[in-house]
Amino acid sequence: MQITDPVMVRSLVRDEAATYLAPFLHEDHSVSDAAELLHLPLAKVHYWVRSLYDVGLLEIAAETRRKGRAIKRYQAIASEFVVPAEVLPSGHFERVMRRSNAEMTDALIAAAPEWVLAGDFRIRASSPQRGSQDRVGRENAGQETTTHQSGCRLRITEDEARQLGAELRDLRDRWIARSQDESDLTPYQLNIALAPMPG
Structure with a gap:
């Protein structure tokens, strides 16, 4: 309706x-x-x-x-x-996304401070033209809670971006269907995003 x-x-x-x-x-x-x-x-x-x-x-x-x-x-x-x-309030989704990103950051810091706050910074290259930076946890810094956060730049076609977007939606929907919202299980925040970088 x-x-x-x-x-x-x-x-x-x-x-x-x-x-x-x-x-x-x-x-x-x-x-x-x-x-x-x-x-x-x-x-x-x-x-x-x-x-x-x-x-x-x-x-x-x-x-x-x-x-x-x-x-x-x-x-x-x-x-x-x-x-x-x-008829949505102006900037509604922008506010929702900003809040969701802030909540995810707070959740990651609370759940895995040894990874978020104390992880090692790494730069490497998968090819002579492809450099990347990320963080890596130390082997002896036992992470007790399951967390994941990653981001990367991809150079793909528009068709590949559509395919990836569909796969991400399917992955999200599959896990939403498995989620037991009415249970006493620990709630996890899941953020998935894909967008072309501004020129």
């Missing part, structure tokens, strides 16, 4: 909106059911449900009468929301 209403758009582009909408995009849930499913505090889920309901993104799907307050079950008004680019 396309959303262009400014109030709804503001709600959808909030940082955690997708998390709190997720249970209700599939089926109806009570607030307590959603909190249990998301492993999040009831008060926080209640705040978000009320907010999303007030702007019209959630509706009451069922209501069970009982002594005291009735139990309401909410459902999203659609199974998917799309905000067209022309």
